[in-house]
């Protein structure tokens with residue numbers, strides 16, 4: 224049987240895969256192996272993709288557009304009717320209230336970022352100004368801090384570091400670094416290297432670590448302040464680096480010199496001697512790579528923690544050298560944290576990287592404010608399941624004048640839509656991810672389809688092209704000359720496209736769908752949906768010509784664009800498109816005089832004010848801290864809608880430490896009632912040595928409501944509250960939910 228190349232879509236690594244198809248209809252994904260030719264994963268894959276057929280083939284698959292009837296049920300309609308009615312209704316909202324009342328959510332998940340690129344055309348045509356995605360409940364704090372300090376994003380070189388530090392991160396299960404388990408094992412086994420983990424749980428990664436700082440849940444800010452303070456107070460900072468590459472150190476030094484290390488260690492629950500030893504290991508290392516993730520980014524003081532985290536590598540000079548932090552060349556920068564100066568129209572929330580904080584979306588709808596959002600276009604996302612306070616978000620969806628969902632399945636969100644448009648799965652079209660952050664060799668993978676889409680289903684680019692046409696924004700006259708040029712080849716097309724789009728703002732606005740309609744039809748079979756990648760490559764060829772040239776794509780912007788694009792089309796395992804050098808990393812700091820800004824006064828004030836806060840105080844009504852959304856061996860995201868995908872932990876057990884279990888008189892398999900200020904749920908207990916006393920965790924996982932006996936687990940956002948969010952960027956505290964647990968009688 225033929226092995227076909229694609230990639231795993233279950234985490235941001237998007238490891239290259241080879242898949243065999245089978246089953247009665249030849250549409251089952253039956254065998255998997257890592258793709259050795261993939262530039263990043265090089266044959267590596269964990270166990271999760273071996274059951275990806277549960278994503279591709281499931282009962283909830285949609286194959287017809289649906290329209291809600293007045294009685295609340297759905298009826299199938301044809302595509303022409305669907306597109307015509309949706310375009311007319313969006314237009315009515317735009318004309319009556321303004322396009323900025325049409326909110327866009329989603330655009331992609333772990334493996335599918337092309338829908339968002341095409342949706343940009345529809346949004347511009349409609350005048351939609353506000354958008355968001357799951358990134359705005361996870362990463363915007365880090366993006367914002369990184370942008371303010373360095374003007375760019377950074378990542379760590381774990382392959383070559385002497386010390387690897389993970390903060391609120393369990394890469395054994397949540398990955399995020401290339402060939403995660405291989406890299407972790409190499410780090411852990413080498414006596415000359417040190418693996419450090421900061422995590423309240425004894426996670427799989429923490430269990431391998433040389434140093435585990437088992438912090439009290441939600442007390443990371445005190446721990447990181449203590450670590451940074453030890454560096455300053457013991458004088459082990461890299462003064463030469465600080466003087467050469469940073470600005471504002473004096474203000475930081477003043478605050479850190481004043482930190483009561485012993486007291487902060489007590490508050491964080493970590494032994495002071497271990498904190499001091501860890502700071503010395505970091506200070507003395509030749510190189511330190513670090514990674515912070517959702518354990519701290521969806522927790523108390525998340526933005527301040529992102530700030531303090533950066534002190535650990537900036538005060539020790541771990542930037543711009545092998546084994547330390549680097550600035551990658553992404554094909555599309557989706558990790559930008561620039562603050563536009565705009566705020567959300569109702570809540571006045573800070574917009575980072577163009578995204579409204581997820582926790583204020585419902586608030587921006589459920590109001591009589593004249594600027595409230597009145598319509599939503601949602602694609603490749605399931606916010607009714609994944610955002611805090613699901614009941615309130617459902618109420619918000621129901622209050623909208625128009626909700627349109629584009630998805631492969633009847634999700635929790637789709638159930639509240641006025642129209643549901645069925646789209647191709649990630650294996651039925653050309654797709655790609657923009658999570659490409661490797662260094663010094665960075666890659667891009669334009670995935671080829673494994674299968675054709677079933678009848679009745681359209682890809683997102685086709686849907687957006689039809690919407691733009693129905694709105695009168697793309698005419699046959701716009702398409703014809705470019706289509707003719709495309710027939711002549713990429714050189715003729717590239718010249719004409721660049722000229723026309725630069726000369727005509729209207730065409731620039733619809734560039735992605737214009738590429739799809741003109742270049743798409745001449746691309747090799749199955750790759751039409753990759754047309755917008757040409758535009759992304761063209762932009763990168765203009766901004767990072769040297770990096771592309773080192774990878775073999777030179778000769779000026781158009782020549783480099785076309786050569787790279789052709790290589791992507793012909794390379795089903797992906798292509799190294801950029802080659803960088805460590806010596807140039809510092810020059811990518813986008814701040815005055817290329818100096819990293821250490822002093823961010825608003826965040827420094829909070830660091831100074833930590834003295835007045837005590838994270839050890841127990842909430843008597845809700846004495847446990849629930850971490851919602853734990854990554855386990857068979858959890859991913861809600862794109863898998865059949866709970867049988869999980870080989871174990873079918874119902875997503877509540878993990879609890881042995882001390883707490885004994886106090887409650889429960890053991891693994893018992894049912895308990897879990898209560899938060901927002902809701903209650905009955906869950907099954909798993910007693911786990913991973914958990915410290917007072918800390919409990921629930922997994923994220925499949926979409927809800929798919930198993931008759933609770934298979935798939937409970938939906939944690941039935942229990943979370945929107946007001947529990949970061950003070951600066953509004954990211955939710957999913958990893959710090961005060962909770963109560965009661966034994967269920969019998």
Ligand code: SF4
Pocket residue numbers: 231232233234235236237238267268269270271272398399403
């Ligand atoms: S590491 Fe991530 S992308 Fe790679 S195989 Fe595992 S889940 Fe898939």
